[in-house]
Amino acid sequence: MDRWKTAWKGMLILAFWLGVWALLARLVDRELLLPGPWLVLERLLRLMGTGDFWRVTAASLTRIVCGTLAAILAGVLLAAATCQSRFLQAALSPVLTAVRSVPVASFILLALIWVGRDVLPGVIVFLMVLPIVWQNVATGIRQTDPSLLELAQLYRFSRWRTMRRVYIPEVAPYFLAACRTSFGVAWKSGVAAEVLTVPQRSIGRRLFESKLYLETADLFAWTVVVVLCSLAIEKLLTTAVNRARRRYTRGGDKP
Amino acid sequence: MIRFEKVFLAYGDRTVLRDVTLQVPPGGRVALMGPSGCGKTSLLQLAAGLKKPTSGQVISHARRPAYAFQEPRLLPRLTVAQNVNAVLSDGPATMEKAMAALEAVGLREAADRLPHQLSGGMAQRVNLARALAYEGDLLLLDEPLKELDEARQDDILSLLRDHTAGRTLLVTTHDPHVARVLAERVFLWRDGTFVRTK
Numbered sequence: 391m392d393r394w395k396t397a398w399k400g401m402l403i404l405a406f407w408l409g410v411w412a413l414l415a416r417l418v419d420r421e422l423l424l425p426g427p428w429l430v431l432e433r434l435l436r437l438m439g440t441g442d443f444w445r446v447t448a449a450s451l452t453r454i455v456c457g458t459l460a461a462i463l464a465g466v467l468l469a470a471a472t473c474q475s476r477f478l479q480a481a482l483s484p485v486l487t488a489v490r491s492v493p494v495a496s497f498i499l500l501a502l503i504w505v506g507r508d509v510l511p512g513v514i515v516f517l518m519v520l521p522i523v524w525q526n527v528a529t530g531i532r533q534t535d536p537s538l539l540e541l542a543q544l545y546r547f548s549r550w551r552t553m554r555r556v557y558i559p560e561v562a563p564y565f566l567a568a569c570r571t572s573f574g575v576a577w578k579s580g581v582a583a584e585v586l587t588v589p590q591r592s593i594g595r596r597l598f599e600s601k602l603y604l605e606t607a608d609l610f611a612w613t614v615v616v617v618l619c620s621l622a623i624e625k626l627l628t629t630a631v632n633r634a635r636r637r638y639t640r641g642g643d644k645p
Numbered sequence: 646m647i648r649f650e651k652v653f654l655a656y657g658d659r660t661v662l663r664d665v666t667l668q669v670p671p672g673g674r675v676a677l678m679g680p681s682g683c684g685k686t687s688l689l690q691l692a693a694g695l696k697k698p699t700s701g702q703v704i705s706h707a708r709r710p711a712y713a714f715q716e717p718r719l720l721p722r723l724t725v726a727q728n729v730n731a732v733l734s735d736g737p738a739t740m741e742k743a744m745a746a747l748e749a750v751g752l753r754e755a756a757d758r759l760p761h762q763l764s765g766g767m768a769q770r771v772n773l774a775r776a777l778a779y780e781g782d783l784l785l786l787d788e789p790l791k792e793l794d795e796a797r798q799d800d801i802l803s804l805l806r807d808h809t810a811g812r813t814l815l816v817t818t819h820d821p822h823v824a825r826v827l828a829e830r831v832f833l834w835r836d837g838t839f840v841r842t843k
Contacts, residue, residue, distance in 0.1 A: 541718045544693055544710065545732040545779065555731055557724040 408644040434611040449591035454580040457515030457544040463525025473531040490521045511583040519572040530564030577620040652701035674814040676824035679834025689785045711781030714777035717772035719760040726756035746778035765792040786816040
């Protein structure tokens with residue numbers, strides 16, 4: 391019942407904002423400045439009917455997902471390593487600070503010198519997501535209840551058992567929060583990198599061209615694609631992580 | 646066997662244990678009594694190897710200490726049965742043993758509950774079941790009847806007495822009755838250290 395209520399509420403809110411958009415478009419009354427939601431939907435459906443749309447979306451999706459997954463893996467490993475060793479913590483924390491504070495545009499322009507334009511958005515995504523995961527997971531590890539670690543030490547849990555029974559359940563909420571933030575940041579920075587470097591098959595290139603040829607409705611339609619992809623990936627990842635967490639913590643040895 | 650020789654323990658400026666010398670022979674049963682904050686729990690932690698003395702020596706021949714902590718320390722996302730089983734093989738092979746330990750403390754029906762669904766007394770019984778199921782060669786019980794309601798205390802005390810027979814036991818308590826039932830020697834906190842009662 392609650393699920394239906396939430397769904398209805400969500401649909402009402404969506405309808406409200408679509409109404410506001412339609413009203414504004416009506417007031418402005420110039421497609422070039424602000425196309426209405428129906429026009430954008432029509433463009434989106436037309437784009438979806440072409441093979442090129444799916445190839446372009448798949449290419450951007452691959453770049454962004456690969457960059458994000460690589461950053462998540464590296465972030466978890468770096469967090470574990472820096473929580474284990476004070477030396478590594480001291481040595482690597484300036485890197486974390488630097489990556490966090492350098493503007494994304496600087497990274498894009500610098501990376502353009504070092505790597506090809508097809509790979510660059512993935513690299514940018516990696517650099518943007520890495521500190522988020524690293525910092526969140528490291529916080530989770532440090533916040534792990536020391537009394538539970540003492541319990542694991544006393545009862546001689548193996549490393550694997552300590553990880554499975556103590557660390558993973560304690561760190562999972564931090565990891566999940568990091569993943570949620572990461573995919574939002576990944577799409578923003580990845581598409582921004584694509585707009586600046588215009589790889590042949592990319593959503594960024596289509597956005598850039600739409601702006602160049604003043605196809606504002608197309609610009610909106612591609613933006614909707616980015617938002618939908620980001621939401622779909624976030625939902626998939628959240629479900630997968632929750633399932634894995636349940637399996638790790640409650641599965642296997644039920645009486 | 647476990648022996649404390651001129652043990653001092655300090656946390657920063659605060660000295661918790663001062664010149665403690667006492668011995669628990671193999672299979673011996675010792676109770677430590679004293680007011681809160683006198684260092685009883687610290688002595689158990691030293692015996693378990695969870696802390697090191699600031700000076701002096703703790704000589705322990707125990708290979709498998711089992712410890713029922715004063716606060717239950719249950720793994721929050723595991724069921725009651727899984728919490729007990731986690732200190733055994735953590736797999737299906739030892740689940741029956743875990744269930745038997747829960748049965749002994751009257752919690753078989755609560756095996757599928759999560760720690761946050763337990764009362765303080767129930768959590769304490771899971772804590773005791775876990776320590777008993779582990780079958781350590783040294784059993785450390787820190788205020789074992791804490792949080793238990795009076796009706797349950799006698800049953801649990803009998804269970805502890807029966808299950809710990811022949812095993813080396815170090816127990817802390819405020820209750821002289823618990824000390825009498827579980828231990829053959831009692832050390833009282835007096836003038837900053839533990840002294841054996843006659």
